[in-house]
Amino acid sequence: MAQVSNAGDSLPTVMREKRKERDTSPEEDGEAERYSQAKKRISESRDSEGFSRRDMNGFGGGNHTPTVAFLGPLGTYSHQAAYERFHETADFVEKGRISDVFDALGEVDFGVIPQENTIFGPVVETYDALRNIDSSFICGEVTLKVQHCLLVRAGVNISDITCVMSHEQALGQCNGFLTKHLPDAATTKMTSTAAAAETVSKSAGSTCAAICSKLCLKMFEGLELLREGIQDESSNYTRFYVMAKDARAALPTPHNTPHAHALLRVDSNAESNGGDIANVIKALEIPIARIDRRPASNGKPFNDLYFIELRDSSCPPNGYPTKWDEKVQDAMERIRAAGAEVKLLGLW
Numbered sequence: 104m105a106q107v108s109n110a111g112d113s114l115p116t117v118m119r120e121k122r123k124e125r126d127t128s129p130e131e132d133g134e135a136e137r138y139s140q141a142k143k144r145i146s147e148s149r150d151s152e153g154f155s156r157r158d159m160n161g162f163g164g165g166n167h168t169p170t171v172a173f174l175g176p177l178g179t180y181s182h183q184a185a186y187e188r189f190h191e192t193a194d195f196v197e198k199g200r201i202s203d204v205f206d207a208l209g210e211v212d213f214g215v216i217p218q219e220n221t222i223f224g225p226v227v228e229t230y231d232a233l234r235n236i237d238s239s240f241i242c243g244e245v246t247l248k249v250q251h252c253l254l255v256r257a258g259v260n261i262s263d264i265t266c267v268m269s270h271e272q273a274l275g276q277c278n279g280f281l282t283k284h285l286p287d288a289a290t291t292k293m294t295s296t297a298a299a300a301e302t303v304s305k306s307a308g309s310t311c312a313a314i315c316s317k318l319c320l321k322m323f324e325g326l327e328l329l330r331e332g333i334q335d336e337s338s339n340y341t342r343f344y345v346m347a348k349d350a351r352a353a354l355p356t357p358h359n360t361p362h363a364h365a366l367l368r369v370d371s372n373a374e375s376n377g378g379d380i381a382n383v384i385k386a387l388e389i390p391i392a393r394i395d396r397r398p399a400s401n402g403k404p405f406n407d408l409y410f411i412e413l414r415d416s417s418c419p420p421n422g423y424p425t426k427w428d429e430k431v432q433d434a435m436e437r438i439r440a441a442g443a444e445v446k447l448l449g450l451w
């Protein structure tokens with residue numbers, strides 16, 4: 104697996120004194136403070152892990168602090184993933200929906216976008232947006248450990264809960280818990296896990312619960328932790344794409360994956376190809392890491408678009424395999440020769 108971050112791994116000790124009497128540890132208090140501070144511009148150019156603004160291709164040399172959009176509000180897993188990837192090298196910008204993060208690319212330098220979860224699978228909103236993008240690119244990835252909590256307004260017991268709010272991914276990842284412990288509670292899809300926590304926090308007298316990160320206890324007032332680690336498998340990870348408008352935008356070092364990747368969007372519906380995805384797979388001649396499929400949404404029933412992620416593990420640590428870009432371009436030429444349309448969505 105690529106670089107995996109657990110948001111609570113390394114935490115400042117200064118926050119210990121500030122600890123409030125809640126369900127969070129000193130480490131989690133520090134974590135909350137770190138993430139709150141993440142929005143602020145940090146003038147220091149190098150942090151303790153060696154991330155440097157000078158390492159940002161295209162940004163180095165000037166005074167530009169890169170901006171990074173993520174699905175908000177503060178306290179989402181996207182927020183944590185963005186912070187784990189960029190630390191204090193960037194200014195962070197909250198967006199209301201995943202599609203808003205895509206739309207912001209260009210205004211902001213980077214966007215951090217959930218792509219896939221190990222329990223519930225691909226993030227549908229992300230693949231729907233990938234169907235239409237023409238000039239934004241995936242330039243990196245980050246993987247985050249996800250431990251869901253059940254948060255309620257203080258004083259609410261599990262037997263009182265009438266509804267559960269969260270992002271559809273989190274509801275899906277906790278389906279076993281919901282079926283077993285809250286079979287009669289209604290579920291409400293929210294734009295994000297932290298949006299659910301915020302809604303519960305602001306609804307006096309509410310008997311709704313939110314499924315979200317423990318960090319939300321510190322981000323929003325009046326919430327209490329009822330259960331922790333309620334997802335269907337204790338080992339649970341979400342992988343995020345890091346995207347940019349500029350295909351040449353390079354992420355701060357260290358390069359975050361031991362493999363080289365590319366993502367292709369393939370439309371195999373052209374008549375010249377006979378609609379056969381097998382021709383495309385044969386033409387690739389590069390190992391395939393995963394294939395996802397979404398309706399092409401072009402008015403023709405059962406026309407699909409394929410998202411093919413390529414992976415080459417022959418690269419040196421923190422680098423690309425020799426001529427990776429050329430290998431991918433050559434594969435795309437072969438796909439076109441086979442009669443399908445192909446678009447490069449990322450190279451990292």
Ligand SMILES: O=C(O)C(=O)C[C@]1(C(=O)O)C=C[C@@H](O)C=C1
Pocket residue numbers: 174178179180181182217218220226249270272273294295296297341
């Ligand atoms: O709602 C959030 O906290 C998000 O960052 C979104 C998201 C997702 O779309 O998969 C990210 C990680 C978790 O898998 C649950 C939700």
